[in-house]
Amino acid sequence: MVQKEGIHGMDTQKKNFFIIMFSNFLVAGSTTMIMPFLSLYIESMGNFTEEYVQRWAGLVFGVTFVAALIMSPIWGRIADKYGYKPILIINGFGIAISIFLMGTADSVPQLFFIRLFMGLVTGFIPTSLAFVSSQTAKETAGKTLGTLQMGSVSGTLFGPVIGGLMADTFGFIYTFVITSGVIGFAALIVAVGLKEVKKVKKKNAHVYARKTIVQGIINHRLLFNVMIITSLIQIGNFSIQPLLSLYVSHLTDSTNVALLAGITFSATGVGNLLFARRWGRLGDQIGYEKVLTFLLILAFVFIVPQAFVTELWQLMVLRLLFGIAVGGMIPTTTALMRREAPIEIQGEVMGYNTSFRFLGNIVGPMFGGIVSGFIGISSVFVVTGVLFLLSFFFLKYTTSKPEQDFEDVLLEQELKST
Template identity: 35%
Template sequence: MQTDNYWRRNMYILTFGNFIAGIGFSMVTPFLSLYINTLGQFNNQQISLWSGITFSVTFIVSAIISPFWGKLADRKGRKLMILRASLGMALVIGTMSLVTNIYQLVFLRALQGIFSGYIGNSNTLIATSAPHKHVGKALGTLTTGTVSGSLLGPLVGGVIAQIWGYRIPFLITGCLLLSAFFLCLFFVKENFTPVAKEKQPSLREVMQKLSQPQVVIGMFVTTLIIQTANNSINPIISLYVKQLMHNSGQVALISGIVTAMPGIPSALLSSKFGDLGDRYGTKKVLIAGLILATLIYIPQAAVTHVWQLIILRFFVGISDAALLPQVQTLLAKDSPHEVSGRIFGYNQSFQYIGNCAGPLLGSTISSSFGYGAVFLSTACLEFINLIWVHHVTKQEQG
């Protein structure tokens, strides 16, 4: 067993790493289309097409490859997978600053997906090393790092690109990920007993090892729905803000504020809600978060001023803080250590699928029924998720 100092030190170092990984995945959002435009002669339709491909290919590849890395983590150790992911992403993202055509960029974005797994394996390492009574708080702290990075990534990337050009943000992110690699290499400790390849259970045997497989499978679906809901409004946020501001004013700036607003309470409260889950019941906090999410999306469809939307998006962030950390905690508590890497790998795949499905859903609904319908459909998704979680966790204590 690791000492108290070991798991806490691991938690703080990996939280920093999650922060950098979050930046790495989100920093290109404000300028990727502009960067693509410098790599060839494209019309607007072609830029939109290549932007969509370049954005989505990372998540699609990650969804496919994550279970494999989870399986390898159970056999070789979580620290090794974290080192693989951080070094691989450092080299790949840094190299994106050198591309000369769109095909090279798409290829490197796909490679970034192959080298995914930093966040998932960080969660697994902490979930299997932290004392049982502190698992919720520890995973909540890791989520704080991820959310903070995802929140600041677009801002950091946009500012650096504005000052030094589109290539420098990739180079700086690569250097930061390299620092996360060395911090993990020298300071993260893991007491790990390898599982021989021939003794590693199949998927069917993994499910048989679970004390409550319905809870674990239920959390996979819950993760998918949460991410779909969170990302469904991304394609229409700036358009909705423009409509609320009557096509005048600093639409880009206000859209950035609206987009970033949920990340602020989520970053501040994820660890707190994790602690509440440890003390009063993880299931209770998760259900409370889903109730709030269901209720808070409905009025967003009917706002008449942008400040109303900003306030409501803040409350979305509060509900987010009560969701994914609790899902991860339930997975950690219901998964034996020898298969936890595989379980977190599967869960990450569902998370990536939600990242892709959300924008597609939002675009489809908004084009047919208008912007308000996206928020109402998201509220319906959250309500379905609430019923689903209540059903699959009936036997769960707390």
């Protein structure tokens, strides 16, 4: 079906955008609701040592991302063939069922395998980014994706606070049930309200093998390097997260450490929320590479001083400024993928980019833990800053080389493999 020109087509696009933004808010908020009490839930399953709880909390949290990393390109390839809407529905109801089952788990290993299953269907938000990107003109992709990110970031800001309050009020099991219901509702909105405008493929469109696409990405300097940078960005974001409350406790004598840590954590999200759309729009105007280069330097400038703060308010201000810098990175990299990838394989290419994001989610907390174990928590900010600086030089080097057409690279790889 070709999108109708004029008001009707625009109305469909706007309606789709608001449905995706609202469902992203619900899904991001609901999935982060369970994060604050996951280790407490494990602790409630038996008489365990603190070491056992911490080890399993890490495994239960991380296994979802491991499974998601493997599945992302597969979902992307399916989306290229059948459309994004079926994937969003499967992912939405899949996450809802997983969270409901978490409330029925009788043992820690059982919870681990439920989280593993959840990873197989965890891709709602990246898939929704890809969906909106595919339905958006290349010229305005940055602004649109930046605006869309406001939905998921808003959910991430409110989710942990609401989840903590619900767990205290209703208990763990009822919180899982309520969370599951909210995500199921989001999936239902998508199923009923979303109208996918089928991509208009070229006549006699080329069908690329998965091996050719992987080789094409590896040999396309810009795409491959941006995917690596995507991973480094996530490592930078996630390296300090498990340690932030501990760092906050060193900066304050207050008894409300958990609350203050939550506010400090949320400061990054607020910065993200305020500027994501603006960075996206700027990328549309002057080029995504230029904006990403600037943001990487900005992130370096704002994260390193966090290692040397002496007061909590200083850390909060710097986390807010860091959030402003990081806020534009995901919409900018996604818009860049949208620009480079041929329409026939866009879902799969974005799937690989999502895999690199999930890789960063896995490596980040482990990386932060190892660095803080050897040279202290404050040093994590400095080392993370170095990662952003390396990414900057990496991108500068890549953009200094001659441009490559991705379709030419794909055809070249195909010829080599025949």
